[in-house]
Amino acid sequence: MTIYFAHRGSVTEAPENTLSSFQKALTHGAKFLELDVQLTKDNELIVCHDQRLDRVAKNKKGLIKDFTLAEIKEIDVGSSFSKEYEGEPLATLSEILDICPSEVFLNIEIKNIPIVYEGIEKRVLDCVGHHRTTDQFMVSSFDHLALKRVEVLDPSVKLGLLSMDRLIEPWHYAENCGLNIYSLHPRHVFVDKEYIRESHAAGYKVYPWTVDKFDELDRLLKLDVDGVITNNPEMFGSK
Template identity: 55%
Template sequence: MIINFAHRGSLTEAPENSLPAIKKAIEHGAKAIELDVQLSKDNHLVVIHDHHFKRFNPSINGLVRDYTLAEIKNIDIGSSFSKEFEGTSLTTLEEVLEICPEDTLLNIEIKNIPVIYEGIEEILVNCLRDHNRFQNIIISSFDHHALQKVQALEPSLKLGLLIYYRMVNPWEYAKNCGLNLTSVHPLQTWTDQQFIEEFHNLGLKVYPFTVNEEKRYKELIDLGVDGVFSNTPSIFTP
């Protein structure tokens, strides 16, 4: 079965990674949703991709980690998207878990590069434990040390290996890195048949990112991928 992830929610219809974007993806019937988490100054899991607020609100200086959750909640991230979403603020992972159906596969990416959030793995695992949400969860990251820490804290959680740059025999790395992986998430531009077949031979799913053109999507499906991350509702809608 092909599983397509709504990348940062339905980000073409609402501010990315916001509750409205998550809700719109759910309304579309998305079977899987991807989002990013970072830590506020007071160690709350904030759902945001960038380490700063410039794309949402250029008047806000500094990094996510420089602000408390209360301060972050007062930042308008919706007006830059459209007047309809004026006053929309960032959400927390807890708020997403409260509205996201348990049968929706949720990919949570730890945004640990270039800013390193010490302890984010334990905070994330505890949050999921508090909400009894270890099922239908994939934890992914470009920081593979973060995945190692998650695995040590809760071995039952599924792990997704994010890869941006081309590597020599990345399947050998995945096989020998000590991570109990479920899937690999490569940049779609260089994902090819050998890559897919080698990872399938390891028993891993292959979910390339970010696939927004239906022509490329069909090419990747023909090559054998198990799904994609996409900003295009027609792709992530079943």
């Protein structure tokens, strides 16, 4: 079975990282969601792709870490998408967990670069632990030290190794980084036959990002990829 992680919800239909966006993805039958978490000024977990608000909010700029949760909840990100969603704020991790059925698997990305959120790993695990067991979610990050801290806190949590660049034999890096890595998450353009073959031989799943076109999906499926992270769950849900 090919896994389709709905990245930020269903961002072609609703403002990203809002409850509406994730509800749209669930309506399309999404069984796998990918979301990004940041820490507010008062150490609350907010779901947002960027460490700044500038792109998603029309009338507010600045770093998430400089706003309290109450302040962020007053910020309208919906109208940046369309008037239909005017007034809708970003969702918290807890709110997303509340609307997700237990059978929906979550890929929670800790956004810890370039700003490092001290203690975010424990806060994520504590929050998720109130809603689901470790077989119902994974934690991924470009910050591999964050993954190490997650593993120290709970060795049973699945870890996803995100990479931005074209690495030399990333499966060997995963084997030798000292972590119990579950899956590799490369940029999709860097995935080829060797990448899949060697990663599978080493025991890793491969979930490339961000795959939004059918031709690229078809290329990856022919390589026997395990799944993809996509902004278009409504499109791929029909395949």
